[in-house]
Amino acid sequence: MNAYHLITFVAIGFIIYAIDKRKEYFPVPIILLTLGIALSFIPFYAEAELTKKIIFEWFLPAILFVSAYQFPLKDFKKYFGVFTALATVGMLLTAFLLAGAMAATIGIALSIGFIGTLLIASILTPTDPVSVVNILKKSTxxxxxxxxxxxxxxxxxxxxxxLFTVVAGIYTNEQNFAILTFFKEFALVAFGGLAIGLVIGYTVSKIIHVTHHEEYQVMVSVVMAYGAFLVAEHFGVSGVLATVAAGLLFSYEIQDLENEEKYRNYLDGFWEVVNPVLLSILFIVMGIEAMDLLKWNHLWAIGVLFLLTLVVRFLVLYGVFQAIPKWRHEFSLKNINLMTWAGIKGTMSIALLLGFKDQYSGEAELIFSLTIGVIILSLVVQSLIIYPLTKWQQHH
Structure with a gap:
């Protein structure tokens, strides 16, 4: 991908996000994806692609840091138990149930082994609220x-x-799946990433008490976002969790500043420019890549897999919330239904898929095709349904 590609993608992103500011519920990811598909028919743009190194070392740290840094700390404290349960037990249940359901249905017809279905499930497990959070807040x-x-x-x-890192390692090295080894590696990578993120977050965030210049605060946040990610990845643990932990800790430290609102506004001014630029490039490139990855003879399997993702997510959410008496009364079937449809596959799934495609040189066309197809279906169908669904549930 060259400079001309980047300038075009950023310009397109600017136009679409500018329209989004004027139109409520404008489906930005869908439009960017569609434009990417259109650009794939132009030879000059068809050659644009992102490597795993660029995605993981340049895109993800910024996108993740923005999410963590801007997340309200009061909500983090209030729902910490819910987040933890859904991101650990809930995430693993979702991945293994989806992999099992896939193996028992389309896996038999298409000869996909359990590790292959688990790899697909790990790519489709992340959720992306970018296109639905504002809709939920305004329509409910x-x-x-x-x-x-x-x-x-x-x-x-x-x-x-x-999960994806562990499963992809097993898949590419063609190792046997051992449940105990899997959970040991999962725990090491996860807790190692959190530990490094907290240490770097705490250490670097102390610098904000030394300097009182807004531009230097931005520099500190950039060092923290990318530093936590790169150091964690260097030691073989989760750079994603390291960046999330550092971002939350940075937000916590800013609370102690005398001019907290002033600093937050300055930081937001920087990161809220960076974030849509990166997302625009990712969604457009996914549209370009989609035409090469998608195989039309797999459409029936993509449809079945998409339905399985919704059913499994609903069952896991229902099971997790029913298991805790306090949550049982707080989360009704209507809420669980909305959360099911709000679990759109987006940014992270795209990053994992494109990263795996760049890294893996084996024959995995079927995995690429099924995964990209479900991501596209999820973005289109769920983004368009979530608004009328919230309105319908309010009146029934």
Missing amino acids: DKAQLADIVEGESMFNDGTSVV
Whole structure:
């Protein structure tokens, strides 16, 4: 991908996000994806692609840091138990149930082994609230639901990348799956990432008490976001969880500043420019890549897999909330239904898929095709349904 590609993608992103500011519920990811598909028919843009190194070392740290840093700390404290449960037990249950359901249905017809279905499930497990949080907040009187969906996504991104890393390692090395070894490696990568993120977050965030210049605060946040990620990845643990932990700790430290609101406004001014730029490039490139990855003879399997993702997510959410008496009364079937449809596959799934495609040189066309197809279906169908669904549930 060259400079001309980047300038075009950023310009397109600017136009679409500018329209989004004027139109409520404008489906930004869908439009960017569609434009990417259109650009794939132009030879000059068809050659644009992102490598795993660029995605993981340049895109993810910034996207993750923004989510963590801007997440309201009061909601983090209030729903910490919910986030933790959904991002650990809930995420693992979702991945293994989806993999099992896949193996028992389309896996038999298409000859996909369990590790292959688990790899697909690990890519499809992360959720992306970018296109639905604002809709939930504006179309329903339960703002807490949007906060929970957003917080779940932030933590889920971290743990699902750990799951993907472990499963992808098994798949590419063709190792046997051992459940005990899997959980040991999962725990090491997850807790190692959190530990490094907390240490770097605490150490670097102390610098904000030394300097009182807004531009230096931005520099500190950039060092923290990318430093936590790169150091964690260097030691073989989760850079995603390290960045999330550092971002939350940085937000906590800013509370002690005398001019907290002033600093937050300055930081937001920087990161809220960076974030849509990166998201625009990711969604457009996914549209370009989609035409190469998607195989039309797999459409029936993509449809079945998409339905399975919804059913499994509903069952896991229902099971987790029913298991805790306090949550049982707080989360009704209507809330669980909304959370199910709000679990859109987006940014992280795209990053994992494109990263795996760049890294893996084996024959995995079937995995690429099924995964990209479900991501596209999820973005289109769920983004368009969530608004009328919230309105319908309010009147029934």
